[in-house]
Amino acid sequence: MAAACLELENIHHDFGGLLVLQGVALTVREGERHAIIGPNGAGKSTLFNIITGRLAPRRGRVVYRGRDITGASPHRIARQRVGRSFQIINTFPRLTVFQNVRSAVVSRRDRRLDAWSLLDDDAEITHETEELLNLLGLAERRDTPASELSYGEQRELEIALTVAVQPELILLDEPTAGLNAEDSRKAVALIRRVTEGKTLVMVEHDMDVVFTLADRISVIHYGRVLASGVPDDIRRNEEVQRAYLGRKVRAVPR
Amino acid sequence: MTRRGLVLTLGAAVLYALPWILDTVRLRMAIEILYFGLFAVSFNLLFGYAGLLSFGHAATFGVGGYTLGLVLKHLHGMPLLGAFVAAAVAGAVGGLVIGFFCVRLRGTYFALLTLAFSQFLFAVALKWRGVTRGDDGLSVVVPDIRLPGGITARMSDAPHFYWLELTIVLLCLAAAWRFIRTPLGNAVALMRENDERAAFLGYNVFGTKLVVFTFAATLAAVAGALFAAFQRLISPSSLDLPMGTEVVFMAILGGTGTFLGPFLGAAVYILIQDWLSKTTEHWPFVIGLLFVGMILFAHQGVTGLLGRQGPLHRRWVARRQPVEETA
Numbered sequence: 001m002a003a004a005c006l007e008l009e010n011i012h013h014d015f016g017g018l019l020v021l022q023g024v025a026l027t028v029r030e031g032e033r034h035a036i037i038g039p040n041g042a043g044k045s046t047l048f049n050i051i052t053g054r055l056a057p058r059r060g061r062v063v064y065r066g067r068d069i070t071g072a073s074p075h076r077i078a079r080q081r082v083g084r085s086f087q088i089i090n091t092f093p094r095l096t097v098f099q100n101v102r103s104a105v106v107s108r109r110d111r112r113l114d115a116w117s118l119l120d121d122d123a124e125i126t127h128e129t130e131e132l133l134n135l136l137g138l139a140e141r142r143d144t145p146a147s148e149l150s151y152g153e154q155r156e157l158e159i160a161l162t163v164a165v166q167p168e169l170i171l172l173d174e175p176t177a178g179l180n181a182e183d184s185r186k187a188v189a190l191i192r193r194v195t196e197g198k199t200l201v202m203v204e205h206d207m208d209v210v211f212t213l214a215d216r217i218s219v220i221h222y223g224r225v226l227a228s229g230v231p232d233d234i235r236r237n238e239e240v241q242r243a244y245l246g247r248k249v250r251a252v253p254r
Numbered sequence: 255m256t257r258r259g260l261v262l263t264l265g266a267a268v269l270y271a272l273p274w275i276l277d278t279v280r281l282r283m284a285i286e287i288l289y290f291g292l293f294a295v296s297f298n299l300l301f302g303y304a305g306l307l308s309f310g311h312a313a314t315f316g317v318g319g320y321t322l323g324l325v326l327k328h329l330h331g332m333p334l335l336g337a338f339v340a341a342a343v344a345g346a347v348g349g350l351v352i353g354f355f356c357v358r359l360r361g362t363y364f365a366l367l368t369l370a371f372s373q374f375l376f377a378v379a380l381k382w383r384g385v386t387r388g389d390d391g392l393s394v395v396v397p398d399i400r401l402p403g404g405i406t407a408r409m410s411d412a413p414h415f416y417w418l419e420l421t422i423v424l425l426c427l428a429a430a431w432r433f434i435r436t437p438l439g440n441a442v443a444l445m446r447e448n449d450e451r452a453a454f455l456g457y458n459v460f461g462t463k464l465v466v467f468t469f470a471a472t473l474a475a476v477a478g479a480l481f482a483a484f485q486r487l488i489s490p491s492s493l494d495l496p497m498g499t500e501v502v503f504m505a506i507l508g509g510t511g512t513f514l515g516p517f518l519g520a521a522v523y524i525l526i527q528d529w530l531s532k533t534t535e536h537w538p539f540v541i542g543l544l545f546v547g548m549i550l551f552a553h554q555g556v557t558g559l560l561g562r563q564g565p566l567h568r569r570w571v572a573r574r575q576p577v578e579e580t581a
Contacts, residue, residue: 052454078456092447103444106437107456115438115465122437165455 002029004063005169005199006051011060013046020046021057022223028169028216033200035210038220039244044203045087047220048173051201052084053077064169078107083167087174087203089154093147097138097157100146102129104164129164136160136190152183156190163194170195172202176209188213211235219244269420273413281412283528287521288416288423289480294504294516295430296473301502302510303434304466305446306357309498310368311474313352313375314345316493318475319482320379320386321345323394334397334409338422338479345475346468353467358460372498379490391489394482409483419480426473431513433469442466503545509555518556 006028013021020043028034036044049055051062056071063069069077092100105128106112106119119125133139138156141149146157159175175191176184188209191200204210210217211231218228219240226244227237234240272284293315300306321344325337332340352371356364379386386392399407399418407414433439441462444452449459482488491497500523508519526544530537552559 054450054454074450074453075456075458078454084454086451090448090451092444092451095443095447099440103440103452104455106440111437112441112457112462113438115433115436117437118432118435119437119440120435161451161455 002031004028005030005032005065006201007061007063008047008051009061009063011047011050011062012058013043013050013055014058020223021050024060024220024223024225026218026225026228028199028201030199031197032215033195033213034202035214035217036201036203036220037205037207037210037217037244038226042220043223044220045173048084048171048201048203051077051171052082078165081166081168082171083162083165083169084171085158085162085173085175087177089151089158091146091154091157091161094145096143096145097149098129098133098142100157101132101138101160101164102126104161105129105132108165132160132164136163136194152179152186155179155183155187159187159190159194167198169199169201172200172204174203174205176204176206184209266424269424270417273416278412281416283524285412285416285419285484287524288419289477289484290501290504290520290524291517292423292426292480293474293477293501294508294520295427295513296470296477297501298505298510298513298516299430299434299442299466299470299473301505302512302516303439303446304442304463305449306463306467307361307365307502308356308368309365309495309502310352310370310372311470311501312493312495312497313368313372314348314471314474315478315481315497315501316372316375316379316488316490317348317471318342318345318478319488319492320392321475322479322482323392323488324385326395326397327392332397334399334418334483338476341475341479342472345478346472348475349468349471350464353464353471357463357467369495369498372493373495376490376493376495379493386490389490391487394486394488396483396486415484419484422476422480426476427514427517430469430473434513438462438465503541505555506553507545507548507555509557509559509561511554512557512561515555515557522556 004027008024008026011021011024024043024047036047038044046055050057053069053072053074053076061068061070064080064082067080069080092103095103102119102125105125109125111125130139133142136156136159138153138160141153146154149157155175159172162170162172172191176187179187184206191213202213214231216229217231217234219226219234221243227234227240229237273281276284297308297311300308300311318341321341322337325332325340326334352368356367356371359367380388382388396409398409401407407418409415409418434442441452441457444457445459445463445466453459478492481492504519504523505516506519507523508517509515527537527541530540534540548555554561
């Protein structure tokens with residue numbers, strides 16, 4: 001069994017007394033694609049925010065590759081090669097696609113504090129950015145401001161920003177939300193490509209996407225992990241069916 | 255030489271030649287435009303580039319002015335350029351301290367805390383009479399500069415002062431222009447666009463904002479020092495709210511979407527103010543109306559109106575071109 005990449009221990013969180021997470025424990029192994037599913041309000045996004053430092057949990061520990069990162073600030077966690085995307089489109093709206101991705105490349109190269117060289121003249125950064133745009137199919141939209149992209153393209157840019165920092169652990173929050181069937185298929189192919197050899201944790205509502213992509217699935221319900229296992233086990237788990245998957249999946253032959 | 259290089263060289267040549275072109279009254283206005291222009295550009299590093307609206311940008315403008323005045327008064331034999339460096343350093347320290355508290359806040363709270371700091375310094379300048387002379391203001395004695403070759407730049411001479419000031423302002427503008435084109439300058443623009451996303455890409459939001467706040471404060475202090483050296487006086491009004499809001503108006507008048515827009519805004523503001531104050535004693539009322547009009551109908555400022563996307567450009571320039579082609 002591969003080593004643990006991310007371990008969540010007994011995570012508790014509440015918003016003004018409303019208990020959102022009540023002792024989440026979860027292990028994500030190196031190199032696996034792990035999907036987190038659960039009904040709306042189950043605490044999935046809160047969990048993401050706790051892993052990536054946007055929120056500090058009330059109780060519990062977040063351990064990434066053996067290091068305790070509980071409550072560390074987002075930029076420190078990001079610098080340890082943890083990249084995340086957002087449920088709501090979250091890019092740099094008035095910058096072009098190129099400038100968006102380039103900003104991520106600058107960070108990956110640890111050139112954030114460079115106050116001397118001219119960014120436009122940096123051939124290496126420009127080259128790396130353009131390669132990424134080609135890889136992600138955004139080259140044609142290179143000089144378009146992010147806010148003027150179509151919704152599907154903005155989703156692609158969102159993923160591009162996330163992977164441009166070359167994360168070892170990638171967290172995607174509903175990467176196919178709001179996409180039509182075709183764009184969703186494209187997004188799945190893209191995710192498969194860019195997460196090759198990396199560890200992926202994603203929150204997703206689309207069960208087709210989940211069962212196509214995930215090596216393991218965890219179901220969160222009322223702030224607890226209801227079940228965690230390979231897709232077939234999750235499909236068969238009666239508790240999960242009752243709580244979340246519903247009739248549609250119950251029809252799957254056992 | 256590239257076309258841009260040519261334009262810059264010609265522009266600089268014209269600027270250096272102004273003392274031979276303008277009479278003394280107008281040259282004094284040019285001197286005012288230069289330091290207010292630098293002040294407005296430094297304000298816009300915060301507002302236009304980092305997305306931080308400060309109502310207290312006068313704080314370090316005044317700190318620069320008082321530092322220059324106090325250094326020249328108490329340190330005998332201090333050359334003028336040394337006093338300017340001291341003013342810049344004081345502005346940087348002031349920016350670092352004020353920024354340390356302010357940049358962790360956003361929006362309205364940021365604006366209010368910067369305002370509070372400038373009002374605090376205003377009160378200090380007003381009440382600490384032993385050092386600042388309070389209301390009367392501190393008179394500034396400006397020494398001449400001895401240049402190599404036995405030449406003396408006489409600071410009481412408007413052209414000499416103008417040349418010194420122009421050199422300092424151009425150096426500061428060049429530094430700011432270059433800064434925003436570096437990776438760190440790019441990070442500053444990310445703060446305006448979406449600081450949270452920047453954090454998740456590994457950017458330190460607090461650190462980046464503190465850097466640009468300190469840099470802008472330093473430039474504002476240099477502008478304030480030039481102001482004090484030219485006026486031969488620095489008083490608490492240099493730290494007060496009207497000074498802090500005037501610079502906001504200058505920047506918006508010129509256009510905060512471009513680097514030099516605020517500089518242009520400072521020029522237009524001073525020219526309008528000069529013209530209006532000769533025409534009517536109610537000139538602040540007219541300036542106020544103008545501000546309301548700009549915010550309502552042209553919040554991209556003069557550069558926005560004239561720029562490639564602007565309505566005036568479309569009406570005058572873009573429409574003329576097809577006619578020329580058919581002619």
